Amino acid sequence: xxxxxxxxxxxxxxxxxxxxxxxxxxxxxxLQIILRELLIALVIMVLFNYLGDFLLNALQVTQxxxxxxxxxxxxxIALKMIFPVKEAELSPTGxxxxxxxxxxxxxxxxxxxxxAIILYSGQETSEGxxxxxxxxxxxxxxxxxxxxxxxxxxxxxxxxxxxxxxxxLVLTMIAIQMFLEGLAxxxxxxxxx
Numbered sequence: 474x475x476x477x478x479x480x481x482x483x484x485x486x487x488x489x490x491x492x493x494x495x496x497x498x499x500x501x502x503x504l505q506i507i508l509r510e511l512l513i514a515l516v517i518m519v520l521f522n523y524l525g526d527f528l529l530n531a532l533q534v535t536q537x538x539x540x541x542x543x544x545x546x547x548x549x550i551a552l553k554m555i556f557p558v559k560e561a562e563l564s565p566t567g568x569x570x571x572x573x574x575x576x577x578x579x580x581x582x583x584x585x586x587x588x589a590i591i592l593y594s595g596q597e598t599s600e601g602x603x604x605x606x607x608x609x610x611x612x613x614x615x616x617x618x619x620x621x622x623x624x625x626x627x628x629x630x631x632x633x634x635x636x637x638x639x640x641x642l643v644l645t646m647i648a649i650q651m652f653l654e655g656l657a658x659x660x661x662x663x664x665x666x
């Protein structure tokens with residue numbers, strides 16, 4: 474779970490976006506903003522972990538529906554990682570310093586991450602293991618994004634793109650597996666009813 478959440482947070486792919494959004498802010502303040510935004514993202518992810526079962530029950534959504542739809546969403550995100558499209562700058566116009574949007578949401582705690590957390594919260598046997606996975610993925614993402622300036626200098630744009638495409642390939646396999654698990658659960662539910 475931690476590895477797939479780390480891939481969904483797309484810390485390597487977010488390096489150029491973070492650098493672009495924070496380019497006019499002094500380096501020391503950039504680090505403070507990144508840490509603040511990532512803490513906000515962590516709080517949101519933990520809330521979704523605890524509210525996951527409640528949301529599924531309130532919406533009367535079955536586990537296999539979440540698996541199938543989650544697999545499709547992850548697959549589309551993975552395709553975007555493998556075949557990136559040039560995005561418009563996400564920085565809000567007229568604002569000097571971003572707050573929550575777009576750094577915390579949707580770049581770190583985006584829809585795919587939150588959907589995966591809801592999905593995993595229903596599958597995990599112990600509450601502690603899902604929180605541990607969220608925190609582990611968050612720590613690695615935080616370390617990468619805090620060192621984004623240095624990683625960008627070392628790896629360059631092409632190196633970052635290569636890493637993002639490799640992660641997209643791994644995420645594609647996770648998405649297909651999730652879709653197949655949901656399909657298997659659906660077929661089992663049809664045969665038992």
